[in-house]
Amino acid sequence: MEPQVISLSSEYSVTTEQAGKLLKLQRGILEQVALGVDYREILDALCKVAEEMVSDSLASIMIYDETGSFLTVLAAPSIPAEAVGALNGLVPSENAGSCGTAVHSNEPQYVVDTRTDHRWCDLQTFVDSFAIGACWSCPIKLEEGRAVGSFALSSFEKRTPSAFYKQLLETSAHIVGIILKLQQEEQLLRNLARYDVLTGLANRTLFNNKLSQALKRAEPQHSQLAVLILGLDGFRDINDTQGHDLGDRVLKWVAEKVQSELAETDFFARLGGDEFVILIEYLDEPLVIERLIRKIHAVFKQKIEVANLEFSLSTSIGVSFFPEDGQSAQELLRNAGTALHEAKESGRNCARIYNEKLTDIVRHRVDLVADMRTALINGDFILHYQPQFCQKSNKLLATEVLVRWQHAEKGLIPPDDFIPLAEQSGLINDLGLWIFTTACQQCKDWWDSGMPEFSLAINLSVKQLDAENIQKFKDILLGMEFPVHNLEVEVTEGLIMRQESLQELKKLEDFGVRISMDDFGTGHSSLAQLKHLPISKLKIDRSFIKDLETNENDKVIVKTIIAMGHSLGLKIVAEGVETVEQQGYLVKQGCDLIQGYLLSRPVPPEQLEALLVQV
Numbered sequence: 361m362e363p364q365v366i367s368l369s370s371e372y373s374v375t376t377e378q379a380g381k382l383l384k385l386q387r388g389i390l391e392q393v394a395l396g397v398d399y400r401e402i403l404d405a406l407c408k409v410a411e412e413m414v415s416d417s418l419a420s421i422m423i424y425d426e427t428g429s430f431l432t433v434l435a436a437p438s439i440p441a442e443a444v445g446a447l448n449g450l451v452p453s454e455n456a457g458s459c460g461t462a463v464h465s466n467e468p469q470y471v472v473d474t475r476t477d478h479r480w481c482d483l484q485t486f487v488d489s490f491a492i493g494a495c496w497s498c499p500i501k502l503e504e505g506r507a508v509g510s511f512a513l514s515s516f517e518k519r520t521p522s523a524f525y526k527q528l529l530e531t532s533a534h535i536v537g538i539i540l541k542l543q544q545e546e547q548l549l550r551n552l553a554r555y556d557v558l559t560g561l562a563n564r565t566l567f568n569n570k571l572s573q574a575l576k577r578a579e580p581q582h583s584q585l586a587v588l589i590l591g592l593d594g595f596r597d598i599n600d601t602q603g604h605d606l607g608d609r610v611l612k613w614v615a616e617k618v619q620s621e622l623a624e625t626d627f628f629a630r631l632g633g634d635e636f637v638i639l640i641e642y643l644d645e646p647l648v649i650e651r652l653i654r655k656i657h658a659v660f661k662q663k664i665e666v667a668n669l670e671f672s673l674s675t676s677i678g679v680s681f682f683p684e685d686g687q688s689a690q691e692l693l694r695n696a697g698t699a700l701h702e703a704k705e706s707g708r709n710c711a712r713i714y715n716e717k718l719t720d721i722v723r724h725r726v727d728l729v730a731d732m733r734t735a736l737i738n739g740d741f742i743l744h745y746q747p748q749f750c751q752k753s754n755k756l757l758a759t760e761v762l763v764r765w766q767h768a769e770k771g772l773i774p775p776d777d778f779i780p781l782a783e784q785s786g787l788i789n790d791l792g793l794w795i796f797t798t799a800c801q802q803c804k805d806w807w808d809s810g811m812p813e814f815s816l817a818i819n820l821s822v823k824q825l826d827a828e829n830i831q832k833f834k835d836i837l838l839g840m841e842f843p844v845h846n847l848e849v850e851v852t853e854g855l856i857m858r859q860e861s862l863q864e865l866k867k868l869e870d871f872g873v874r875i876s877m878d879d880f881g882t883g884h885s886s887l888a889q890l891k892h893l894p895i896s897k898l899k900i901d902r903s904f905i906k907d908l909e910t911n912e913n914d915k916v917i918v919k920t921i922i923a924m925g926h927s928l929g930l931k932i933v934a935e936g937v938e939t940v941e942q943q944g945y946l947v948k949q950g951c952d953l954i955q956g957y958l959l960s961r962p963v964p965p966e967q968l969e970a971l972l973v974q975v
């Protein structure tokens with residue numbers, strides 16, 4: 361019976377038995393791929409299978425080197441090493457033997473006689489040395505593209521390939537293409553695991569490796585190294601307001617600019633988010649770091665131009681040194697992180713060097729925030745009220761509510777010690793709501809029981825002025841039917857100058873709440889700007905009152921603030937009035953309200969009740 365002829369490709373017709381052999385080969389090799397066998401072993405196995413299918417043949421796989429300029433042998437298990445050596449470096453061209461020509465032309469080349477074929481004319485020495493008679497070669501392609509190499513079968517005799525042999529070559533070349541593609545993808549994955557896709561910098565994993573290796577070198581040589589962590593200040597604002605795409609471009613900008621300031625031996629990586637890290641090895645003297653920090657800060661003095669927008673950004677830097685600040689990669693990174701945290705806390709845009717004391721400070725703060733959370737739950741915060749008296753009638757017209765923390769072990773903690781921390785940790789939202797609710801409820805209860813009314817002044821921090829909090833405040837007031845005309849909020853100059861805060865404050869004002877500017881004179885607002893702001897009260901900062909009896913400048917400033925404030929229709933309060941002389945001067949200038957120890961300290965609720973009853 362004539363064997364049935366089937367077609368595996370459009371070009372060649374092979375018998376069923378031959379097709380079965382090819383499919384078996386394909387399946388066997390791809391199974392090994394699926395099992396995760398090393399790809400070099402698989403390629404060797406493929407060569408051997410092909411050699412078994414073509415008697416007295418030698419299989420070889422060549423691929424382009426990294427530069428893409430010449431071919432090297434990737435697999436040739438049966439070809440002697442000298443021949444492999446002679447083949448390496450073959451430059452693809454029209455006459456570069458079967459393989460070089462196949463790659464150059466991107467087409468199979470079936471050379472039947474190497475001694476007479478023009479494609480082999482330049483390789484006659486090779487033909488003589490290794491007695492090659494015929495050589496058939498097929499290009500290896502990745503996804504139908506340009507040839508990246510060749511799969512070849514050579515023999516010592518002159519030989520014409522049958523359709524089956526041609527099909528075998530093409531099938532083998534195709535399989536090699538699949539394997540190489542998979543290997544490329546694996547490499548890509550390996551790179552992904554070590555490099556940051558956005559900036560192309562090394563990632564945390566690779567940095568950790570590099571740092572560990574550097575420590576192994578540094579230890580026996582007794583050399584110093586430094587780890588610098590950069591944390592971009594205010595980057596989250598850019599992401600939040602301009603979107604992540606733009607934020608990503610800013611990160612790329614930072615990566616490029618900082619990299620350009622580093623020496624070739626410095627290792628730069630992105631830790632994630634807005635944090636970068638630099639490793640400096642073989643440090644002769646710490647001054648190198650000081651200079652580098654200055655260079656990095658200079659980078660951030662430039663305006664960042666991205667997508668036709670300009671941004672200003674700064675960076676805080678934390679530094680740790682080997683061997684002083686840690687022996688392991690983890691320790692050095694952690695301590696540089698601690699120093700970075702400290703730099704951020706000290707006002708950002710600066711650098712801090714780690715030392716043990718720093719850790720204690722940070723630990724203390726972390727503890728305090730945890731305590732604050734517990735205190736909120738346990739009700740360890742209490743409110744005191746500081747009265748403001750009318751300078752004419754001496755009546756109690758207003759009180760500023762002040763929070764105190766009755767700490768179980770540390771005693772009474774003043775607000776200056778925990779409010780900044782509450783702001784940094786975000787706890788201010790919960791604490792602020794508690795103060796707001798408790799104070800409003802307390803006053804409402806007094807008034808409902810027939811006590812005289814007064815203005816309740818509540819301090820608001822910048823962190824509290826967002827749409828969510830403002831809505832909550834309004835809900836609380838509505839919920840308890842609080843007489844809104846009795847409520848004022850105290851905000852600082854810096855806060856009121858922010859456009860977003862101003863918007864939120866206007867919502868409160870529209871609701872009937874009055875706005876009072878706290879600590880006036882310490883910020884940057886001028887009296888001229890005041891008329892554009894939704895305020896009804898000015899509180900002259902205590903620093904102008906302190907030396908009022910003796911300091912002529914302060915006298916002039918206070919007098920001017922009062923006169924100008926009045927001309928704008930504002931009520932003026934003097935804070936921190938402690939002496940009769942200070943009060944005398946303020947009264948003379950027409951200051952409306954007096955607040956300070958002279959007339960009353962901040963008092964607990966029951967004492968305020970007594971004061972109210974006196975009135």
Ligand SMILES: [Mg+2]
Binds near residue numbers: 819878879
């Ligand atoms: Mg205040």
